Amino acid sequence: MPRCRSLLLLPCILLLALSPAGAGPLKTLTIATGSSAGTYYPIGAAIAAIMNASIEGTVARAIPSRGSIENLLWLERGDVELGIAQQDVTYYALHGQEAFAGRALGGVRALSALYPEMIQAVVRRDAAVRSIADLRGRRVALGAQGSGTAFNARQILQAAGVLQEVRAVEAPFEEAMTQLEQGNLDAAFITAGVPTRVIQALSERVPIRILPIDGPLREELMRRYPFFSEASLPAGSYGAPGAIGTVAITALLVCQAALPEETVTQLLQALFANLAYLKQAHPRGADITLEAAPHGLAVPLHPAAARFFAARVN
Numbered sequence: 001m002p003r004c005r006s007l008l009l010l011p012c013i014l015l016l017a018l019s020p021a022g023a024g025p026l027k028t029l030t031i032a033t034g035s036s037a038g039t040y041y042p043i044g045a046a047i048a049a050i051m052n053a054s055i056e057g058t059v060a061r062a063i064p065s066r067g068s069i070e071n072l073l074w075l076e077r078g079d080v081e082l083g084i085a086q087q088d089v090t091y092y093a094l095h096g097q098e099a100f101a102g103r104a105l106g107g108v109r110a111l112s113a114l115y116p117e118m119i120q121a122v123v124r125r126d127a128a129v130r131s132i133a134d135l136r137g138r139r140v141a142l143g144a145q146g147s148g149t150a151f152n153a154r155q156i157l158q159a160a161g162v163l164q165e166v167r168a169v170e171a172p173f174e175e176a177m178t179q180l181e182q183g184n185l186d187a188a189f190i191t192a193g194v195p196t197r198v199i200q201a202l203s204e205r206v207p208i209r210i211l212p213i214d215g216p217l218r219e220e221l222m223r224r225y226p227f228f229s230e231a232s233l234p235a236g237s238y239g240a241p242g243a244i245g246t247v248a249i250t251a252l253l254v255c256q257a258a259l260p261e262e263t264v265t266q267l268l269q270a271l272f273a274n275l276a277y278l279k280q281a282h283p284r285g286a287d288i289t290l291e292a293a294p295h296g297l298a299v300p301l302h303p304a305a306a307r308f309f310a311a312r313v314n
């Protein structure tokens with residue numbers, strides 16, 4: 001794979017670009033991702049590496065964050081040019097609904113659908129908790145403040161009728177997994193592409209179980225929130241003996257509405273010429289394809305992205 005080899009040359013390319021003989025000023029692009037132990041981070045880092053190796057005069061970098069809501073706020077403020085965010089959260093942000101009531105963010109556009117993120121409610125296998133309803137009275141990590149994870153956790157607990165009765169904690173992924181391992185928490189929610197590194201790592205230290213979100217609860221959730229779709233974690237995920245029903249939402253690559261058209265076109269050209277590199281960064285990278293990228297979007301594409309896909313996808 002010649003592309004991968006050229007990515008290994010990245011430090012040399014950067015040095016050349018930074019040398020006094022380099023042509024013109026460098027353009028810096030920052031991609032807001034998520035916890036370094038989640039899935040946004042490895043995918044965002046791979047996108048940055050592809051851009052660095054393919055677009056002359058550009059230095060891209062992925063930075064960690066607390067998740068979707070924080071990424072969208074950073075984009076709106078102009079702190080970052082690019083980000084990864086859940087489609088449900090992005091839609092509500094654009095329309096000033098749900099967590100964004102009264103503070104719509106107008107400056108965000110979609111570049112591409114990426115992959116499905118699954119709602120994973122993690123418990124220790126030795127816990128006497130078998131369902132979301134069993135979380136009544138339990139200590140539950142919803143996710144970090146500013147994450148799409150915490151946003152979804154509240155929706156799910158509410159639909160199950162236990163939101164007011166759980167002892168809710170806001171904690172980032174790594175901290176939630178440590179507290180779960182030590183027995184200080186009973187459950188932790190994570191909305192992320194599977195396998196999620198931090199859950200995988202916990203399952204190698206202590207047996208875990210993902211609580212099912214299926215049957216009437218799943219129907220009710222999909223009725224209330226049309227962004228949820230039916231999904232299942234494959235058998236074998238984190239040591240599960242069988243498949244586990246849950247709901248999923250789509251992760252999007254998003255950008256500032258004001259990002260120059262040329263930058264968007266170069267980025268998409270580079271991305272879709274290097275899909276093999278995304279795939280080796282994380283298994284969910286395999287879901288990113290030219291055909292799937294513009295489909296099922298509820299968030300408007302940046303005009304240059306709309307033109308890019310119109311010229312290539314039927």
Ligand code: GLU
Nearest residue numbers: 034038039040067068148
């Ligand atoms: N979807 C998560 C959130 O916005 C982040 C997932 C990840 O880091 O992979 O909270």
